[in-house]
Amino acid sequence: GENVEQHPSTLSVQEGDSAVIKCTYSDSASNYFPWYKQELGKGPQLIIDIRSNVGEKKDQRIAVTLNKTAKHFSLHITETQPEDSAVYFCAASYNKLIFGAGTRLAVHP
Amino acid sequence: NAGVTQTPKFQVLKTGQSMTLQCAQDMNHNSMYWYRQDPGMGLRLIYYSASEGTTDKGEVPNGYNVSRLNKREFSLRLESAAPSQTSVYFCASSEGRSAGRLNQPQHFGDGTRLSIL
Numbered sequence: 039g040e041n042v043e044q045h046p047s048t049l050s051v052q053e054g055d056s057a058v059i060k061c062t063y064s065d066s067a068s069n070y071f072p073w074y075k076q077e078l079g080k081g082p083q084l085i086i087d088i089r090s091n092v093g094e095k096k097d098q099r100i101a102v103t104l105n106k107t108a109k110h111f112s113l114h115i116t117e118t119q120p121e122d123s124a125v126y127f128c129a130a131s132y133n134k135l136i137f138g139a140g141t142r143l144a145v146h147p
Numbered sequence: 148n149a150g151v152t153q154t155p156k157f158q159v160l161k162t163g164q165s166m167t168l169q170c171a172q173d174m175n176h177n178s179m180y181w182y183r184q185d186p187g188m189g190l191r192l193i194y195y196s197a198s199e200g201t202t203d204k205g206e207v208p209n210g211y212n213v214s215r216l217n218k219r220e221f222s223l224r225l226e227s228a229a230p231s232q233t234s235v236y237f238c239a240s241s242e243g244r245s246a247g248r249l250n251q252p253q254h255f256g257d258g259t260r261l262s263i264l
Contacts, residue, residue, distance in 0.1 A: 042189075044189075047187075069250065070249065070250040070251075072252055072253075074255075079257070080257050080258075081151070081237050081239075081255030081256050081257045081258050082190070082237070082255045083255070084252045084253070084254070087252055089250065127189060127190065131249050131250060132249070133246075133249065134192065134205075134206075134249070135192070135249065135253070137189035137190040137191075138189055139187055139188060139189045140187075140189055
């Protein structure tokens, strides 16, 4: 069945460094790829999304890249700050939205 | 603008008890969803409503029922709670209806933390 694998499960970086989270998906027909940030005690919040007709999208310090041939997409956070610490989820959608298991990012001052 | 509001925020039940989780959105969205979140397993879809008046099963529907009361409200009912249903439950909504919902962002509430003893 459809599956989204997300790596790494935990990531620890120093403030100011970059962080990269990678996801692979199984359904080649997937055409919508959102990323969510979940802070402790809160619901997931959309931070960026990309559609299959675009290879890269950027919003300030956050960027997402999509490689449809390899069926993987990545989240890049530059100049990380302590408030970036959270759990990040990727997802892929075709006839349903499938979430990855999440990455816990810790940014140390 | 409240977005998606879930009640209650916390609940403890005994095995066999029933309860209803409430969800309301004020964004005039057509589609609504119920997910459960368990450690290390991401979000799994329980039920969804792709338009007012319709509901469909998701990935893990057993033990649950839903009601799309109107365009704003979508409730989740546990008829006979079991310890395996201990989880955090999230309601979400999106603008599109039917298949159009699939390529649009979902907006989440802050969850209901449910413990079943």
